[in-house]
Amino acid sequence: MKPTTHTIEHEQPRAVLVSLVTQEQKRQEAYEAEHSLAELVSLSETAGVQVLATMSQNKETVDSKWFIGKGKAEELKQLIEERGANTAVFDQELSGAQVRNLEEFLDVKIIDRTQLILDIFAQRAKTKEGIIQVELAQLSYLLPRLSGQGRNLSRLGGGIGTRGPGETKLETDRRHIRNRITELKHQLQEVVKHRTLHRERRKKTGVFQVALVGYTNAGKSTLLRQLTNADVYVENQLFATLDPTSRNFELPSGKQIVLTDTVGFIQSLPHDLVAAFRATLEEANEADLILHVVDGASDMMATQMRVVGQVLEELGAHKTEQITLFNKVDLCSAEQVDMLTTGGECMRISAYNETDLERLSERIEAKLMGECKTFRVPAEKGDVISLLYRVGEVLENEVEGGDMLIQVRVNNKEYDKLGYLLAHYAMDQRENEGENTEHV
Template sequence: MKKTSHETNETMEDKAILVSLITNNLRLSDEEAAYSLHELISLAETAGVTVLDTMSQNKESPDTKWFVGKGKAEELKAKIGELGATTAIFDQELSGAQVRNLEAFLDVKIIDRTQLILDIFAQRARTREGILQVELAQLSYLLPRLSGQGKNLSRLGGGIGTRGPGETKLETDRRHIRDRISELKRQLQEVKRHRTLHRERRKKTGIFQVALVGYTNAGKSTLLKQLTHADVYVENQLFATLDPTSRTMELPSGKEIVLTDTVGFIQNLPHDLIAAFRATLEEVCEADLILHVVDSSAEMRQVQMKVVDQVLAELGAHQERLTLFNKLDLCDPAEVELLSTEGDFLKISAYVAADLDKLKFAVQEKLMGDNKTFRIPAEKGDVISLVYRVGDVLENGLDGDDMLFKVRVNNKEYEKHGYMLAKYDESTIRDKGELVDHEV
């Protein structure tokens, strides 16, 4: 008898028990351990899994065979039978041997945190580049876990709902997988080359690039949408957007910049994923300014901020940053007062127009320097041309044989060429009490 589509969906639905092991070397507080497990629940629900129950265990070190202790594994097996679970999801990364042993003992699909995140990314990828990056990360994760899988091979690689690289790939040998990884790297290298060309063109035109970074669900896409009126997907869920989006934003001065939304970070972001997305994340490294978006309403925002700092350090992104404590509309006044006041920061809500204006002025101030006035002999065409390169000319006029320019200076350009303009800078000359010598 043929099953109806409803019955098929019911059968395929993943029902999971989540398991967390806290070991001495992790040095997590009870609060951090509880938060990590809560985050795993959110990840599972984002992947479309029904969470039936959770289990946790404190142990000196992971069991080499079962990951958790044998007694906890037996307890988990009993709970699986009692609740009718089809999947066990672990909050830490498992070795291939541990996955095989647990699958043989529990007779359900075994997923670890890394594979769960990779699966969510597989669901979210829409562009060709995103799909390539996710497949590379999945295959890099799978390769060391291939040997001796037998009947468990397709189960390991399938992920939630058997999505992923696909069973046809998983049934091939190591050499085939390695060949595919090499091909994906080659294609992504081509993507990187194109990105580099685009960046060089932007630099030649003098367009500033600003990157939005932050923990997943901190409100980056909402900010991009509000600041640029971009038609981007916004949803209150983890990794709602995966593929980076760039839009132009107009500063109060009228100058346009490029604002780029990047993929959200999370605790224990898989290294294979960071490696695969390096071409995309290089946009952060090349940005003139990084806007670190923080969910002010998150209880563990300090942990989230630390995770973002660690990932940026791993990427080698050390540019100037402005921290944006977002979602003030979800905080009470007492919580707002407790927000960190270290470094450069703004407290905003993406839905308050006055806050967005304040942010635009702050970005402009970061990218553009002070206003300066230059007095340049009219015949000095090369120097006058340089003035237009180092900033935005706000006013210009003739005073006798000299041209006067009021300029909002571009900090980066002025660092390169400012020494050539120093003798024409009226404020510098006045401070020194010198007479203007217009001859070079």
């Protein structure tokens, strides 16, 4: 007789989502309660949670014991029983004591926004660096909350909120976690050192680095794939890709640059994640140019742009030259398209439109390589001629009388460094404008 095989399947999380809006949050212009709750629904679905219902509460301040008030907790318990939920997901971060109190009262697993995001990251991490960073963020989050994780720690087999290192929490205590955090930080330092060496090599070879940044699901990975034919995972979901992907990209002139897709940002990004993923996000900090990809079809576009700006400022990358790309114009209404800025360093594009991609390639080249300028330099001025070859890409040179006419593509940043010297020799190359040539 064939032996009977018993398969243990984890029960799918069925959740009620809870949001608390305090007076302090209402005073913060950047906080959008409805958007945050809608985003929590998307996050939950991305993590594999079946969302049964949502509940929100307006309250003066947070309840130190129940987070929401006791009356609201009783209302939540009734809703959980009616819907047959086994999980409650909160849109804000909870303390260990609040988790413990709510678990005992509601008799379901309690997850907060940070833990949910960490869980998604644990599912998405594929490279050694990504796995280290996720585990470091999870343990940093867990350490001050050990006293409130009773029920979670007692449930073997993991599930939402306990993937990755969460499955070994039963065997850990504060000392073990601190030791593990120290070990992970050491491993991460080695990764940072390795990445820094790569950057230095790139700088020595003169290869330009361009970083794609933006709110999660803005279309960064799609843009990378369309520009470089990269075999990157593209899906209409939050944090579809986590680990940074770098690919070579050829500009219209034939020059090769490196294009890197970074992890997407999100409102209320956990501080532990910003700290742990600093090594990855350094790609944005070290880039010669940042392409800020914006979901132009999103109703929350302004808020999302503000969140990205805040994270870039925290990383120290806000001073790097940027081009803002209003993506997904193919999904916008005519009114939405008209509202998107096109002046300055902004472009309206669709990642699936070949003409838009060509325009973007030309804009990137102009930003990195600079404009074509022509210099008339006396042949005996070898130092100036040598300088032009060093700072720019010489496209053409010819002798005219006793002078050298040198056409150079020079980066604006490098051109500014030369200051008065090159300004004295330069004339813009403009067809049919007959500008006078300056003589030395």
